[in-house]
Amino acid sequence: MRRLYLSATAVFWLLVIVYWAGSRWWPAVDERAAVITDRMIAPAELARHALPEDCWMAIRGSVHDVSAYLPEHPSRPSVVLPWCGREATEAYDTKNKGRPHSAQADELLARYRIGTLLVDKPR
Numbered sequence: 001m002r003r004l005y006l007s008a009t010a011v012f013w014l015l016v017i018v019y020w021a022g023s024r025w026w027p028a029v030d031e032r033a034a035v036i037t038d039r040m041i042a043p044a045e046l047a048r049h050a051l052p053e054d055c056w057m058a059i060r061g062s063v064h065d066v067s068a069y070l071p072e073h074p075s076r077p078s079v080v081l082p083w084c085g086r087e088a089t090e091a092y093d094t095k096n097k098g099r100p101h102s103a104q105a106d107e108l109l110a111r112y113r114i115g116t117l118l119v120d121k122p123r
């Protein structure tokens with residue numbers, strides 16, 4: 001009986017160690033999915049989405065399709081529309097006049113993320 005108890009305990013801890021080591025070595029499923037499904041978007045493709053009803057913006061290295069959000073944006077359309085199809089990090093970070101967007105705006109922005117902006121590597 002004591003032997004059975006000892007071997008069951010040993011097997012239990014062995015499984016715990018294998019599971020722990022495996023989870024450290026093998027990335028979580030959703031992390032792998034993000035790596036596989038992340039879309040790389042070239043500046044030329046970004047530039048093809050420069051219309052109010054088809055508006056992509058690159059902000060902090062990510063590309064966002066903000067077409068659905070633009071009608072809700074609180075500023076005049078002329079403030080945001082020129083940034084469609086372009087790298088707009090500075091405009092976003094300063095709202096064109098030195099003030100950053102709120103944390104809520106950042107959360108909203110994240111919902112519209114569609115991929116990563118491809119940048120040329122310096123030679």
Ligand code: HEM
Nearest residue numbers: 066074075079080083088091092095096101102105108109
């Ligand atoms: C990149 C070009 C953009 C410019 C130049 C810009 C500029 C502005 C301006 C002038 C205001 C109103 C005045 C103010 O609150 O100070 C504003 C407010 C706001 N914008 Fe933008 N915006 C841009 C893009 C975006 C994007 C892509 C989102 C989200 C998807 C967004 C979300 C918001 C929100 C939620 C507000 C309300 C105030 C806040 O939470 O900071 N904006 N923006």
